[in-house]
Amino acid sequence: MSSSVAIEVHELTRHFPGGVRALDGVTFTVQEGEVFGYLGRNGAGKSTTVRILTTLLRPTSGTAAVLGHDVSTDPGAVRKVFGAALQDAALDELMTGREHLEMASRLAGLGKPRSVERAAELLESFGLNAAADRIAAGYSGGMRRRLDVAMAMVRRPEVLFLDEPTTGLDPQGRRAVWDLVRDLRDSGSTVFLTTQYLAEADELSGRVAVVHDGRIAAIGTSQELKDRMGTTTVRVRVAEADGARVRDAVAPNAVAPFADGWLEITVDGGEASVPAVVARLSAAGAQVERLSIHPPSLEDVFVSLTGSQIEASAGGGDDGKITAVRRGLGVPTGPGR
Amino acid sequence: MTPFAQLRLLLFRSLREGGRNPVLAYALPIIIPLAVLVLVAKTLYRVTDLPGFPTKNYAEWMTPAIIMLTAMTGVGYAATSLVIDIQSGFLDRLRLLDVRPPALLMSRVLFDVVRVIPAGAVLLVVGLLLGTNLNEGILGVVLLFALLVLWAAAYGGLYFVVALTTGNAQAPLALAPLFLPLQFLSTQFVPRSLLPGWVQAVAAWNPFTYMVDAARAMTTGPLTLAPVAKALGVAVAMLIVTQSLSLRAYKRASGGV
Numbered sequence: 308m309s310s311s312v313a314i315e316v317h318e319l320t321r322h323f324p325g326g327v328r329a330l331d332g333v334t335f336t337v338q339e340g341e342v343f344g345y346l347g348r349n350g351a352g353k354s355t356t357v358r359i360l361t362t363l364l365r366p367t368s369g370t371a372a373v374l375g376h377d378v379s380t381d382p383g384a385v386r387k388v389f390g391a392a393l394q395d396a397a398l399d400e401l402m403t404g405r406e407h408l409e410m411a412s413r414l415a416g417l418g419k420p421r422s423v424e425r426a427a428e429l430l431e432s433f434g435l436n437a438a439a440d441r442i443a444a445g446y447s448g449g450m451r452r453r454l455d456v457a458m459a460m461v462r463r464p465e466v467l468f469l470d471e472p473t474t475g476l477d478p479q480g481r482r483a484v485w486d487l488v489r490d491l492r493d494s495g496s497t498v499f500l501t502t503q504y505l506a507e508a509d510e511l512s513g514r515v516a517v518v519h520d521g522r523i524a525a526i527g528t529s530q531e532l533k534d535r536m537g538t539t540t541v542r543v544r545v546a547e548a549d550g551a552r553v554r555d556a557v558a559p560n561a562v563a564p565f566a567d568g569w570l571e572i573t574v575d576g577g578e579a580s581v582p583a584v585v586a587r588l589s590a591a592g593a594q595v596e597r598l599s600i601h602p603p604s605l606e607d608v609f610v611s612l613t614g615s616q617i618e619a620s621a622g623g624g625d626d627g628k629i630t631a632v633r634r635g636l637g638v639p640t641g642p643g644r
Numbered sequence: 645m646t647p648f649a650q651l652r653l654l655l656f657r658s659l660r661e662g663g664r665n666p667v668l669a670y671a672l673p674i675i676i677p678l679a680v681l682v683l684v685a686k687t688l689y690r691v692t693d694l695p696g697f698p699t700k701n702y703a704e705w706m707t708p709a710i711i712m713l714t715a716m717t718g719v720g721y722a723a724t725s726l727v728i729d730i731q732s733g734f735l736d737r738l739r740l741l742d743v744r745p746p747a748l749l750m751s752r753v754l755f756d757v758v759r760v761i762p763a764g765a766v767l768l769v770v771g772l773l774l775g776t777n778l779n780e781g782i783l784g785v786v787l788l789f790a791l792l793v794l795w796a797a798a799y800g801g802l803y804f805v806v807a808l809t810t811g812n813a814q815a816p817l818a819l820a821p822l823f824l825p826l827q828f829l830s831t832q833f834v835p836r837s838l839l840p841g842w843v844q845a846v847a848a849w850n851p852f853t854y855m856v857d858a859a860r861a862m863t864t865g866p867l868t869l870a871p872v873a874k875a876l877g878v879a880v881a882m883l884i885v886t887q888s889l890s891l892r893a894y895k896r897a898s899g900g901v
Contacts, residue, residue, distance in 0.1 A: 363736055386742050397733030401661045413653055414741040416645050442664065458737065 312375075313339040313466050313497040314360065319369035320521075321355050329355040331521035332369070337499060337514075339465075342492045344512030344529075345501040346609070352521040353501040354394055357470045360499070361391045373466055390464030394471050396455035400444040404435050404454050407443065411458045429457040434483075449480025456487060466497045473507060485511060505605045515605070517612050524612040529605050536611050537603020539574045541581060543588065544597040556591035557584050568596075578602055650743050654751035655758075658722070662759060673718025673763035676823075678770060681710045684833075685774050696837055699864065707771030708859035709832040711788065712852070714763040715796035716823040720816035722756040722800065723807035727897075731813070735898055749804075749894050753887070756800040757793045764792050779865035787872070788862040794879045795855050801886025808893035826852045854878040 314337035321330040330352045337343040347353050358364035360371055362382035370377060376384040398407060408429050412422035430439045433453045438446060446454065452472055459467060469488070473481040488511050491498050502508050508515045509529045516526040525532055542565055545553055550570065554562045557572050565571040574580050581600055588595055645653075662669030685703035692702050699705045726749065729735050735748055768785070778784060803816040827833075829846045830853040836844055847853045858875030861867050 361740060363739060383742065386740060391740055393733055393736055395733045397737040399657070399661070399729075399732075399734055401664045402657070406657075406660075410653060410657060411737075411741060414645060414650060414738065414743055459740075 311339050313337045313341065314343070314371075314373055314499060316356075316360070316371045317369055319356070319359065319371055320367045321352075321359060321364065322367045328521050330359075330366070333518070333521070333523055335516055335523060335526055337497060339497050340495050341514065342488065342498040342500060342512045344508035344515040345499065345518060346503070346505065346508040346515055346605075347501075347518035348503055348613070351518045353503075353518060354470055355521075356518070357391070357393065357468050357499070357501060361389065361393075361468055362386055387462070388464060389466040389468060390459030390462060391468035392452070392455045392459045392470065392472060393468075394474070396451040398443040398446070398451055398454060401442055403440050403442050404430060404446070404450075404457075405439045407454060407458055408461065412461045415462045417461070425461055429460060433457040433487075447480065448476045449483050452476060452480065452484055453487070456484075464496075466499065467491060468499045470501050471503065472500070473502070473504065481507075505609060509605045517609060519613045525608065532608045533603040533605060534577065535608075537605075537607040538611075539578050539581065539603055540601045541572045541574055541584060542569050542599045542601065543572065543593075543595050544568045545570065545593055545595055549593045552591050552593045553588060556587045556593060560584060645742075647744055647747055650747045651750050651754075654738075654743075654747055655754050658725070658751055658755035659758065661725070662721075662755065669721055670759055670762060672721070673714045673760055674766050676717040677710045677713045677763070677767055680713070681706055681767065681770060681774070691834065694834075694838060696835070698835055701775045703771060703774035704776040704864055705860075706832070707767070707774070707776040708788070708863045709830075709856040710771070711764045711767045711792060712795060712855040712859050713823065713827065713832070714767055715760050715792055716799055716826070716852075717820075718759065718763060719756055719796065719800040720803045720807075720820060721759075722752040723803040723816045724813045725755075726752040726804065726894075727807045727811065727813040730897055731811075745894070745898050746891065749891065753797060753800065753804065753890075756803075757796045760792055760796040761789065764789060776863065778863055780862055780867045784862040784865070784867055787867075788859055791855065791858055791862070791872075791875060791879065794876075794883065798851075798879045798883035798886060801883065801890050804890035805886060805893055808890060808897045811897055826850055830856055832856050851878045851882055 314335075316336070317334050319330055319333045320328065322328050333352070333356065335343075345353055345356065355364065359366050360373060360378060362378050362385050365379060370379070372378065373385045374388045376388065378385050402410070405426050408426035409422045412425045413419065417425055430436050433456070435450065435453060435457065438450060443451065443454065456467075456469065456472065472484045472488070476484065485507070488498060488500065492511070500508075500512060512529070514527060515529050515532060517524045517532070525536065527535065543553065545568070547568065553570055553572070560575055561573045563571050563573075572584060574584055578600075585598070681703070684706055689702040691697065692700055692705070697705075729748060729752075735745060738748055739745060768788075772778070780787075802822075803819055806819055807813065807816045829843060830850045831839070831847060832852070836847065839847060854871070854875040855878075857871045861871040
C-alpha cells in the first residue's frame with residue numbers, strides 16, 4: 308500500500324461576510340488510494356472544504372495541498388491532478404452526454420480525435436451509451452450524476468472529489484453511484500467523498516471525518532469511531548414486576564424504559580461485556596421474554612458528537628438490525644425460540 | 645488549450661445550443677422588426693407626402709433603421725443563458741478545466757452579436773423586396789453589418805449588466821420593452837425636422853438616433869464621414885461602458901476571476 312499523502316489540510320478557515328465561519332480550523336490528511344468520507348449535515352462546512360480544495364474558493368487562513376501542490380499558491384497545478392463532481396451536477400440542459408464529454412476533453416487539452424475517443428470510452432464505462440446522443444434535459448438524476456462524474460474523469464485524475472454524489476437520487480441512482488465509488492476504490496483512486504448519509508460513509512469510506520460547525524469533530528475508520536464513541540445497548544422485555552430486579556442486577560449500567568415493556572440497558576465496556584450482563588440477568592432471576600443487542604452505530608457516534616441526529620430515522624427500521632445481530636452473535640432471544 | 649481556442653469552442657457551444665432553441669435564439673430578433681417594417685410600409689406610406697420628407701418610398705426610409713432595430717429586439721437570450729451557466733455550476737465545471745472565466749462571458753456576448761447577422765440579412769432582403777435601393781453598394785452593406793454587430797454588443801451589454809447584477813435569469817426580460825421608447829424618440833420614423841421640438845432634443849441624446857442616421861448613410865446614402873464617425877463614437881463608448889460594467893458584475897457573480 309502506498310503511504311504518500313494525497314490531500315493535506317492544515318488549520319483551514321474560511322469566513323464569509325456577515326461573520327459566518329464556514330470553516331473554523333480544519334486539519335486532516337488523506338493518504339493516496341484512500342476513500343475518505345467527509346460526513347456532516349447541511350451547512351457543516353463540507354462544500355466549503357471541497358471548494359477550497361478544488362481551487363474555486365480561497366481560504367481565509369490555513370493551508371491545503373493536493374498531491375503536494377498548494378491550492379493558494381499553485382492552483383493551476385492542483386487543477387491538473389484532480390477531478391471533481393460538485394454538489395449539483397453541472398450540466399448544460401441543451402447539450403448531449405457525448406457533447407459534454409467531448410467538450411470537457413477538449414478543454415482539458417486533449418486533441419479533437421482523442422477527445423472523441425475519450426468521450427466514447429467514458430460513455431461506455433459509465434453506462435451512458437444508450438443516452439449518449441440525447442440532451443441532458445431528459446436525463447434522470449442518476450444519469451446526470453454519472454455524466455457529471457464522467458466529466459470529472461476526462462483527465463484520468465489521481466484524486467477525485469465527489470461532493471454529496473447521492474443527494475437527491477432515488478435508491479437505484481444511489482446504488483449506481485456506490486458501485487462507481489467501489490470501482491474507483493478498487494482501482495486504487497483517491498476519493499474525497501462528502502455525504503450527509505451515515506450509511507454511505509460507513510459503506511464506502513475507509514476513514515471518516517465527522518464535520519460539525521466548521522470543525523472536525525472526530526476522525527478515524529468507522530469501526531474506530533464506533534469503538535471510541537459508540538455505545539452498545541441491550542434491550543430486554545420483561546414482566547413489569549421484574550423492572551426493579553433488572554435495574555439491580557445490571558447496576559451500575561444505566562437502564563432506561565424503551566417501549567412497551569422493553570428496557571434499554573447501556574452496556575459499559577462495549578460488546579465484549581454483553582454476555583456478563585446477560586448472565587447477571589439470569590442469575591437475578593429476571594424473566595426475560597425477549598432480548599436484542601444493538602452494537603454501536605455511526606449514528607450514535609454522530610449524535611454523541613453533534614448532539615443531534617443527522618437524518619430522520621424513526622425507530623421502525625429496527626427489526627432488520629435485530630435479526631442480523633441475533634444471527635451474527637447467536638444470542639438467545641427469549642422464550643420465543 | 646489557448647484562450648482563443650477555448651473561446652471558439654464555447655462560442656460553438658452557444659451557436660449549437662441556439663440551434664436547439666431556434667425560435668428564441670434566431671427567430672425572435674427577426675419577428676418584431678419584420679412586423680414593424682411590413683406594417684409601417686403598408687399603412688403609413690403616405691407619410692412621405694409630407695413636405696420635406698427625404699424619400700418617396702417609406703419602406704426605403706424605414707429599412708436601414710429596422711435593420712439596426714434587430715440588435716435590440718432579440719438580445720437578452722445570451723445574458724439569461726450566462727446567468728444559468730453560473731447558477732447551474734457549469735461555470736465552476738469550466739473553471740475546474742482551467743478555462744478562464746471571461747472566456748465564458750465573451751462566448752455569450754459574441755453569440756448575441758453573431759445571431760443578429762441572419763436577422764439583419766432577412767430584414768435587408770425584405771427591405772429590397774419593398775423597393776429599397778442600396779445606393780452605396782457593397783461597401784455600404786459591409787459597413788452596415790459592421791455597425792450592426794457593434795451596436796448589438798453595445799446594447800446587449802445592458803442586458804448582461806442587469807442579469808449579472810441581479811443574478812436573476814429572468815431579469816433581462818424586464819428590459820425588453822426598452823426598444824419601444826428608443827424607437828419613437830429617434831429619427832427612425834421621420835426625419836429630425838418633422839419631430840416636435842422636445843423630441844428632437846431627446847433624440848439628440850438617444851444613441852439609437854446615431855445608429856439610424858449612419859445606417860441610412862450606408863444604404864440609401866449619401867455616405868459621408870460625419871454620421872458614420874458619430875455612430876462609431878457613440879457605439880464604441882456605449883460598448884466600453886456596458887461591457888466593462890458587465891465584466892465587473894460577472895467577476896462578482898462568478899466568485900472572483
